[in-house]
Amino acid sequence: MAAQIKFSDVTLGYDRHPAVHHLDGEVASGALLAVIGPNGAGKSTLFRGLVGILKPLAGSIATGGLDVKDIAYLPQTVDIDRSFPISVYDFVGTGLWRSTGFFGGMGKGAREKIAHALAAVGLNGFENRPIGTLSGGQMQRMLFARVLLQDARLIVLDEPFNAIDARTSADLLDLVRRWHAEKRTVLAALHDMELVRANFPETLLLARGPVAWGSTAEVLTAENLLEARRMCEAFDDSAPACAVDDLPSRAA
């Protein structure tokens, strides 16, 4: 399988402090990869770098020629203005941006797609509800419907099942499996080890640097998890510049 994503010695961070440190590796096209690690391990930062919101401090991320429109990103702290007067239908419809853009009309085909997406996440009957009236779980269903419509080659989900009840996460997990079956590349940041073991063939255990990366059974061992937990979360303000960054080839 060809590589969809290639991390080449990527360091991502804020204010020169690394949150993801020297990550190397490849994600195969069509992979279903869980990214796990303690809070502050750099999972969200990695995703932000991947979708292009955050510029790497060093190194590079290649996405195999994917356009921004080929990437669907579901952030963790969704900064959606829930008081904005927009209906669930219209909101989910923005997922069709790729085909409609600024002006493209919403034809019969588009309306059917939206209806299907809403049905797929179990939100039939919610079409005309303002988004502000949805519960947390319904909100997450709606966001999944939008990802569904984005029809992206690469899908990046940042802790999609947090604060979501068992039934809703089971429903949404079905969608993730469906995307995997459709040969899309899916990355998800997760905390539920059981869920990862049961559904994700491949896992990256991150603790600022990569602790382990490979098949889920090999990565989720007691030693690896212990090592990940030892990571120090706080930035050291007096830390010297990272020596690995000063390789002669770059110093010029």
Next chain:
Amino acid sequence: MIYDALIAPFTEFEFMRRALAAVIALALGGAPIGVFLMLRRMSLVGDAMAHAILPGAAIGFLLSGLNLFAMTTGGLIAGFTVAILAGMVSRSTGLKEDASLATFYLVSLALGVTIVSIKGTNIDLLHVLFGNILAMDDPTLLVIASNATITLLVLAVIYRPLVIESVDPLFLRTVSRAGAPSHLAFLALVVINLVNGFQALGTLLAVGLMILPAGIARFWSRDITGMICIAVASAILSGYAGLVLSFETKVPSGPAIILTAAVLYVGSVLFGSVGGLFRQMFPGRHLEA
């Protein structure tokens, strides 16, 4: 009797007809902008911008008299200068954007009043500060109408990204690069409409015909299309009723228009169907499901 009060002023006096045309054009352009200002929590930014563009408009005014085209150009330049300077200062120093904007608009306002009072007469200053909708000549009316037209056309172009950026800015950033340009285009529309309101309402009240109708609309509609329609309608209604009030009572026209809008606003706060006080006090029995 009713005819005399409500219709006769407009059939008898040309300046009243011109004023009414101007106010309708202002309402068509300004009210939708006001709705977006409100939904993006920028109502007070609109007010600050109205002050910020004064020096530019004043220079335009001094160079070519009450020529709205010159005033618009000057206003656009001043408005963008202030917006960009404030943005740069807050980005490079960590000062909050509203604090730096407040500083810059106050400086800008002081500069504007200085320019007008050194170079012009007191009459000019009063004119710029409070406007005079009853003195519309043909060119001015044309500029107001074309500004309103431009506003509606540009708004149609940037409508979709603007809505998405207001609801979910991060999403727009991940699917398109249209966010920043449409935000800038929107700011330009704000400035254009503020300058547009100068002649009619003056710098101090120009923002009123944008913000008050938006506030009214919030109490009557839950969706953005409905809000825009109600905002435009209530802006036109306030404009018309304000002109009548001003004609009958000698209240200056600009304040009369805004005060009428304020009456509608109070009525909406009390009786509005979406979140109005009466609705909250007597919500009716709760539903079954």
